[in-house]
Amino acid sequence: MKTLLVITGHSKGLGKAILEKFINEKDILILAISRTSLDLERDNLQEIPLDLSDLNALEVQLPALFPKEKFDRMLLINNAGWIGEVKPVGKLHPKGIRQVLNLNLVAPMILSDAFAKAYADQKGTKIIINISSGAASKPLPGWGEYCTSKAGLAMFSKVAAEELKENGFRVFSLAPGIVDTEMQAEIREADQSDFPALERFKSYKSEGQLSQAEEVAQKIYFLATHPDQFEDVVQDVRNFKAD
Ligand SMILES: NC(=O)c1ccc[n+]([C@@H]2O[C@H](COP(=O)([O-])OP(=O)(O)OC[C@H]3O[C@@H](n4cnc5c(N)ncnc54)[C@H](OP(=O)(O)O)[C@@H]3O)[C@@H](O)[C@H]2O)c1
Numbered sequence: 001m002k003t004l005l006v007i008t009g010h011s012k013g014l015g016k017a018i019l020e021k022f023i024n025e026k027d028i029l030i031l032a033i034s035r036t037s038l039d040l041e042r043d044n045l046q047e048i049p050l051d052l053s054d055l056n057a058l059e060v061q062l063p064a065l066f067p068k069e070k071f072d073r074m075l076l077i078n079n080a081g082w083i084g085e086v087k088p089v090g091k092l093h094p095k096g097i098r099q100v101l102n103l104n105l106v107a108p109m110i111l112s113d114a115f116a117k118a119y120a121d122q123k124g125t126k127i128i129i130n131i132s133s134g135a136a137s138k139p140l141p142g143w144g145e146y147c148t149s150k151a152g153l154a155m156f157s158k159v160a161a162e163e164l165k166e167n168g169f170r171v172f173s174l175a176p177g178i179v180d181t182e183m184q185a186e187i188r189e190a191d192q193s194d195f196p197a198l199e200r201f202k203s204y205k206s207e208g209q210l211s212q213a214e215e216v217a218q219k220i221y222f223l224a225t226h227p228d229q230f231e232d233v234v235q236d237v238r239n240f241k242a243d
Pocket of ligand 1: 008009010011012013014015016033034035036037050051052053054078079080081082083103131132133134175176177178179180181182183184
């Protein structure tokens with residue numbers, strides 16, 4: 001069985017852990033997009049250095065991105081994301097707003113659209129997994145950019161799931177829980193006056209309540225390899241087991 005995996009944000013955190021789940025599969029081609037390369041010497045991995053918040057750069061790469069050959073399984077995992085400026089409305093900046101929305105929402109929409117165009121006529125398993133967040137449905141003061149981008153991504157996933165099902169695609173919007181990555185470290189650096197929930201997020205770390213990227217990646221791998229066990233578009237890794 002020949003598989004294509006396109007994953008964004010593979011250079012660290014959750015994306016790197018997901019990459020590690022797939023990389024030893026037989027007969028898989030992995031295209032991995034982040035600003036930083038891991039420089040792994042693997043025949044089945046192509047790293048594409050790209051700033052996904054730069055939509056012009058993304059559009060230049062897009063025509064050559066999705067291989068035209070035939071695959072039995074085609075996966076797109078839109079994982080790259082950024083918490084953005086942790087500040088309330090009134091203290092944000094146009095550039096920051098644009099960067100987060102481009103990276104967390106617009107780039108996944110563009111990639112999903114190109115993936116759907118590239119493989120609409122192919123038979124086989126075709127799955128888009130958009131890494132959203134619990135913050136998509138919970139307003140958190142200080143996270144206006146982030147919550148908005150993830151809510152948008154969840155809604156886009158629901159619309160795309162409806163539209164693409166007749167061509168055999170499954171689309172998921174997946175909340176990974178609270179994961180011990182650099183993103184959480186960045187959240188803990190926020191200013192208390194800009195982010196009232198700061199102490200709660202610090203205690204997740206100090207009390208060992210964060211999940212590990214490897215265990216979350218295992219759940220995402222399970223979803224990607226058993227899509228028929230998952231009916232709903234919106235999924236939360238805390239609600240299912242990886243077996
Ligand atoms: N950690 C959590 O608790 C948590 C909770 C809910 C949802 N999530 C979501 O899970 C996903 C992964 O987050 P994480 O915690 O693993 O974060 P992370 O450790 O900060 O990793 C983020 C990944 O995204 C890439 N990335 C960031 N900005 C980029 C850009 N402009 N262009 C291309 N790639 C970019 C980074 O690579 P480069 O820096 O090399 O570009 C990195 O590989 C994100 O969508 C995040 O919103 C995380």
